[in-house]
Amino acid sequence: MPKIVDHAQRRTEIVYALWQVIYLKGIDGVSFRSVAEAAGISVGRVQHYFPSRSELILEGCRQIVQSAEVADPEDVDASSDPGSVRALSALREFCFAFVPAGEAMRIGASVWYTYVARAVMDEQIADIIRASDRATLTLGIRLYRAAVGSEAGSDAGCDAGREADSAAGCDAGCDAGSDDSSSDDTAARAWVMRMIALGKGLAQEVMLDECSAASAKEILEAELAQLAAH
Numbered sequence: 001m002p003k004i005v006d007h008a009q010r011r012t013e014i015v016y017a018l019w020q021v022i023y024l025k026g027i028d029g030v031s032f033r034s035v036a037e038a039a040g041i042s043v044g045r046v047q048h049y050f051p052s053r054s055e056l057i058l059e060g061c062r063q064i065v066q067s068a069e070v071a072d073p074e075d076v077d078a079s080s081d082p083g084s085v086r087a088l089s090a091l092r093e094f095c096f097a098f099v100p101a102g103e104a105m106r107i108g109a110s111v112w113y114t115y116v117a118r119a120v121m122d123e124q125i126a127d128i129i130r131a132s133d134r135a136t137l138t139l140g141i142r143l144y145r146a147a148v149g150s151e152a153g154s155d156a157g158c159d160a161g162r163e164a165d166s167a168a169g170c171d172a173g174c175d176a177g178s179d180d181s182s183s184d185d186t187a188a189r190a191w192v193m194r195m196i197a198l199g200k201g202l203a204q205e206v207m208l209d210e211c212s213a214a215s216a217k218e219i220l221e222a223e224l225a226q227l228a229a230h
Contacts, residue, residue, distance in 0.1 A: 018060045087146040098199030101213040140192035
């Protein structure tokens with residue numbers, strides 16, 4: 001009976017070895033040989049699945065984005081039960097996901113930051129990261145609306161909306177909105193953008209050992225408590 005080869009699994013194993021190399025040596029340390037040694041396989045096998053070094057590096061970026069994506073609780077939306085325990089819990093999990101808690105997450109975050117730095121000079125990597133950021137923002141906005149409801153969200157995020165209009169590309173803030181829907185959209189987007197920025201900033205502090213993961217989550221929890229109070 002012919003041996004069944006799981007090619008997807010083999011590609012993933014090579015990518016895991018790539019991440020190990022990036023973690024220890026950075027992207028400049030990536031070569032077919034260094035990845036093959038980390039994976040314990042031949043250089044030929046790496047080249048069989050990844051014909052070029054650049055494609056290997058890009059696939060590593062795609063897979064780390066996938067592994068870091070916040071789980072999407074598809075049953076949670078604004079029409080289900082705004083303000084429910086389930087909706088608030090989903091929003092909390094979304095915010096906490098930015099904090100690297102545990103050694104595995106710290107290693108993953110280190111590799112991720114290496115890719116982010118590389119994106120400044122590599123447009124293909126930048127495209128992958130930008131797409132991930134847009135998807136994260138979209139998910140966060142949906143979870144925010146489910147957690148607070150559209151009417152509550154308008155008041156809770158109004159001030160933040162005014163501050164974030166320019167950065168978010170919005171032409172109208174809470175005061176200038178032509179209808180409640182526009183105001184709600186601005187508030188939701190502004191609040192989520194602020195929490196993402198806060199989460200990423202705290203993640204950096206955790207990585208530099210300037211803040212513990214528990215302390216970072218306490219700061220995020222305080223922000224969530226203010227939202228729930230409105």
